[in-house]
Amino acid sequence: MNVVFDHLDVFGSGLWITLQLTALSYLLALGVGVVVATMRVCPAAPLRAAGLVYVETVRNTPPLVLILLFVYGLPKTGVKYSLFVSAVVVLGGYTGTFVAEALRSGISAVPLGQAEAARSLGMTFGTTLRHVVLPQAIRTVIPPLGQLLSALVRNTSLAAPIGLLELTARAGQLNTSEPDPVWIYFAAAATYMIVTLPLGALTRLVERRVAVAR
Amino acid sequence: MTAPSGRPTARHRARRLFGRRNPPTGPARQRYLRRATVLYDEPGPRARFWIGVGSAVGLALVALVVVVALRRLDANHQLDRDRWEFVTDPAILRFLGLGLLNTLKAAAVAGALALAIGCLLAVGRHAPRAPVRVVAAGYTYLWLAIPLLLLIYFIGLGLPTLGVDLPLFWFLVLGLTLYNSAVFAEIFRTGLVSLHPGQREAAAALGLGFWQSMRLVQLPQAVRRMVPSLVSQFVVLLKDSSLGFVLPYPELLRRGQITGLFTHSVLQAYVVVAAVYIAVNASLSYLARRIEAGQRRPLAGTPAGPPGAPGPLVIDAGVGLAGPVAPVGAAPDGRSA
Numbered sequence: 001m002n003v004v005f006d007h008l009d010v011f012g013s014g015l016w017i018t019l020q021l022t023a024l025s026y027l028l029a030l031g032v033g034v035v036v037a038t039m040r041v042c043p044a045a046p047l048r049a050a051g052l053v054y055v056e057t058v059r060n061t062p063p064l065v066l067i068l069l070f071v072y073g074l075p076k077t078g079v080k081y082s083l084f085v086s087a088v089v090v091l092g093g094y095t096g097t098f099v100a101e102a103l104r105s106g107i108s109a110v111p112l113g114q115a116e117a118a119r120s121l122g123m124t125f126g127t128t129l130r131h132v133v134l135p136q137a138i139r140t141v142i143p144p145l146g147q148l149l150s151a152l153v154r155n156t157s158l159a160a161p162i163g164l165l166e167l168t169a170r171a172g173q174l175n176t177s178e179p180d181p182v183w184i185y186f187a188a189a190a191t192y193m194i195v196t197l198p199l200g201a202l203t204r205l206v207e208r209r210v211a212v213a214r
Numbered sequence: 215m216t217a218p219s220g221r222p223t224a225r226h227r228a229r230r231l232f233g234r235r236n237p238p239t240g241p242a243r244q245r246y247l248r249r250a251t252v253l254y255d256e257p258g259p260r261a262r263f264w265i266g267v268g269s270a271v272g273l274a275l276v277a278l279v280v281v282v283a284l285r286r287l288d289a290n291h292q293l294d295r296d297r298w299e300f301v302t303d304p305a306i307l308r309f310l311g312l313g314l315l316n317t318l319k320a321a322a323v324a325g326a327l328a329l330a331i332g333c334l335l336a337v338g339r340h341a342p343r344a345p346v347r348v349v350a351a352g353y354t355y356l357w358l359a360i361p362l363l364l365l366i367y368f369i370g371l372g373l374p375t376l377g378v379d380l381p382l383f384w385f386l387v388l389g390l391t392l393y394n395s396a397v398f399a400e401i402f403r404t405g406l407v408s409l410h411p412g413q414r415e416a417a418a419a420l421g422l423g424f425w426q427s428m429r430l431v432q433l434p435q436a437v438r439r440m441v442p443s444l445v446s447q448f449v450v451l452l453k454d455s456s457l458g459f460v461l462p463y464p465e466l467l468r469r470g471q472i473t474g475l476f477t478h479s480v481l482q483a484y485v486v487v488a489a490v491y492i493a494v495n496a497s498l499s500y501l502a503r504r505i506e507a508g509q510r511r512p513l514a515g516t517p518a519g520p521p522g523a524p525g526p527l528v529i530d531a532g533v534g535l536a537g538p539v540a541p542v543g544a545a546p547d548g549r550s551a
Contacts, residue, residue: 041253042254043253043254043255043257043261043265044257044265044268044269045265046265046268046269046272046273047272050272056492056496056499057492059499060449060453060491060492060495060496060499061453061488061491061492061495062453062454062456062467062491063453064456064457064459064467065456065467065484065487065488065491066488068467068471068484069481069484069485069488072474072480072481072484073480073481073484073485074481076287076290076292076480076481077283077286077287077290077292077481078286078289078290079286112252115252115253116252119252119253119254124254125253125254128253128254129253133253150358150359153361154360154361154362155361156361157361157362157363157364158363160363161363161459161460168361168363168364168367171364171367172367175371179375181367181368181371181372181375182368182372182375182376185364185367185368185371185372186368188364189359189360189364189365189368192359192360192361192364193359193360196358196359196360197355197359
């Protein structure tokens, strides 16, 4: 127990890296998600196919395999990034496929009349999507996007096996120097909960704020 | 052009979307309608020309990237024959195959346990006694709030110090089960909540108790609706079994890493492992989509609507007995925009 209170700064610094990882990879995931979702509904068949291949490949690979491939495999080709950048790219790219699928289901939940009205006004595919369909689609998928954010906070722990010193890795490090796994991992779990538990309430708040009356 | 129910027919819809007089028939029509979207017109000659140009340029760019990547791989001797030779070595293939078997075994056992516990939890969250509801909700939120990897570290490092010593297989299964039972519970609950309240009320009106109502009326319908989600979550579970890597339980990823270090082909071994995971998971995802597509069609002889849509219970629809009666099995058409 004392191990935890003597090393609160260790948990703090781990949490800080975890939060940075989460924020940057979530931004990347939202960008990737919007682009891929657009590709998957666009008129050009090759782009639709490319989006499908990307989603099916990345989503069906365990993120740990992706991270190991990126960190230990890619340097063999002479391309090398820092651990932090690698983790952000992999987590963002992986979460992006889920964001894309959520957005796609959101797009199909927008009433047909909306797109029809936009198209009758002479809007093109891009304008329709950007000004009419996507803004409504994003509003309907706020709950899944919130769940994805919570999942992302938890998935940042996958950067621990490659040695990036975020919360889980910090706990492991502390456990190596002063073994007391039960309390150390309990404290780490509690720290994660401080971040993930309020996310549900936050999601509901955002959902209410941006809700469209239909 | 409309069916007696007032719904546009597929033909009507296709004409509205595409402005064609005669939409294709037969299997071609199914493909045609699946593509039907209001977001854009079917590309005309000029649009097709530009899509062709764009595809050619894009393909050329992709080819360029692939060529550069291959050249770099070659320059770093990653494409040499001896780096890939392990793929043809029967002993190594057997080693990896057993790893895959371990992965599937852990996923299957954990999946079955998590399914059973998740079902009980979901029922518990609707239980008439408040303490049961609180415990079920607390359990669910607890495991959904912490990373599975942390849980597995906790189990692998913490439990032995508490005097609990199990084979690594059961450590992995325990971690996967605790976390996924919470996820399955949420999925089942979504299914239960999506049922029309009339189902529960009708069961109560027939004098069924809580358990009978759940077992005979609510759960069968909820489970059937959530089958696609359950299969998708099973894919996630299978991917998560790769976290056994840190225990270290000798599943596919661990054995892939060992192979890579042993044969000095780290990149190649991870590529093979990733390909195996993709093959297994893509088949499972395909299965999920097939089931989902099957559910959209009402089963022969059962007046069931698609998941999420109330069945054609005329009284429910607010139409009353005097209103027009929807034909049995007339499911609201699946939207495709």
